[in-house]
Every structure is written in structure tokens, then in C-alpha cells.
Amino acid sequence: MIDALYIAATGMRAEAAQIDAISNNMANLNTPAYKRQGVNFESLIYQTEKVGSVNGQLQSQGMGAAASQITRFYEQGDLKVSDDQMDIAISGKGFFEVELPSGSLAYTRVGNFKLDDNGFLVTENGYLLADRIQVSPDAIDINISESGVVSARLSDNSEETLGQISLAGFMAEQDLDVITGGLYGANEDSGSAYYSEPGEDGLGLVRQGYIEASNVDLVEEMLSLTMAQRAYEGSSQVIRAADEIMKINNSLRV
Structure with a gap:
């Protein structure tokens, strides 16, 4: 008993x-x-x-x-249309790489970005996108292609290429450390991140104006x-x- x-x-x-x-x-x-x-x-x-x-x-x-x-x-959640051109969703595998205040790197699929005081793309919590995309103050429209190329239309109606968003992938993403607020960290079990442009090496495409929902x-x-x-x-x-x-x-x- x-x-x-x-x-x-x-x-x-x-x-x-x-x-x-x-x-x-x-x-x-x-x-x-x-x-x-x-x-x-x-x-x-x-x-x-x-x-x-x-x-x-x-x-x-x-x-x-x-x-x-x-x-x-x-597994991916549904992609929902948003009204913000700074929202970016990943259609397929992959993560955005961001820099934490400590200088270490973290990974997220939450793509509701905004601009900081210096015009850099940052997460909602202020973490800098590791690709360091900076938008000119006189930009009136921003375009992000499915392959991650970021460009802007300026006030004089000219076009300017701002940079390339890359995605990070992992051989064992299920073993990533959960940090907080949709952030994940690499470890020995997950392996180091590998990087590629969206749509290559098994990684997904990026969709501007969309937010990935919960799965x-x-x-x-x-x-x-x-x-x-x-x-x-x-x-x-x-x-x-x-x-x-x-x-x-x-x-x-x-």
C-alpha cells in the first residue's frame, strides 16, 4: 500500500x-x-x-x-495581415537574429519591428535586429521583399536600398533555450545557428505586413x-x- x-x-x-x-x-x-x-x-x-x-x-x-x-x-502559426509595414512574418523555417543589451545574440520569430531613435529596426522590446537595418529620416515608404531586401522610397521620390535581412536556422531548433518574450538562445544541443537569405537553404520567406499568430x-x-x-x-x-x-x-x- x-x-x-x-x-x-x-x-x-x-x-x-x-x-x-x-x-x-x-x-x-x-x-x-x-x-x-x-x-x-x-x-x-x-x-x-x-x-x-x-x-x-x-x-x-x-x-x-x-x-x-x-x-x-x-510548427508555423497562421500568418495574419496587419496594417503596419514594419511587421514582418517568416513563412517557413527560420528566426530573426537580435542583439540583447548584454551583447549576446538571441533568436525570435516575433516580427513586429519598429524604428528606434537612430532609425534602426528593433523589436517591440527594443532589441536591435542583428542585420542593423537603418532607415533614413526622409524615408516615406519602406519595402521588404520576400527575399529580405529592404529598400525605402525617399521624400524626393528616389529609391534607396537599406540592407538585407538574413534568417538563422538550427539543426535542432526544438532544443533551443527559451529566454523570454518570444526569444530563444542557442546551446550545445541545438547547435550553432547557420545563416542564409530568406528562401534559401531550407529557410522560409519573409512577408511584409503580416504577423505570425500562435500555433x-x-x-x-x-x-x-x-x-x-x-x-x-x-x-x-x-x-x-x-x-x-x-x-x-x-x-x-x-
């Missing part, structure tokens, strides 16, 4: 982690370029017991389950939440049943 209590408790902890992940997905349903997360489970160490006194048969008994890892799913499917998350809640309740009922049996055993008189 003691084993049953501990095994059921591990199940409750694992399902609680799953419920937390699903709840976080649902809370970010409308967050641009949010990537849904899921929980990987693993069986805890097995205990081998002798179940036959005659032939000495052995039986392995699982000792529960645990949430081993949070996984991000990087969370509300119906799927609600179904997963219901299943996780039922599994949690099932483990709690095992604890109650084991407790009742222990009470009965303790009340027996020899």
Missing part, C-alpha cells in the same frame, strides 16, 4: 506539470509567434520482485512516472486538458483507495 501511495503521487506530480503546460498554452493563444509546449514523461526506476516461491519467477513493477522535459513545437489549437488544448485532469483525478483516487485499505488493515485485530 505504501508503494501505491508513492506511485500515485508521482502520477499527480506529472499530470500537474502537464496541466501547467496546457494552461500556459491557452493563456498565450493570442501571443504573436508563440510556440506551444508539451511535457515528455518517463517511467521511474522499476523494482524487481520475486512472485513465485516454487519456480522463483521475477516480476518488474514500475514505481511511477515523472515529467522529464518540456518540449516546444515549432496553439484551442480545441486540441481543451481536449488535452480534460484528459490530464482525469488522469490527475485517477491518481488521487488511488491514494484515497490505498488510504482506506490501510485504515481497514490497521483496524483488524489479530
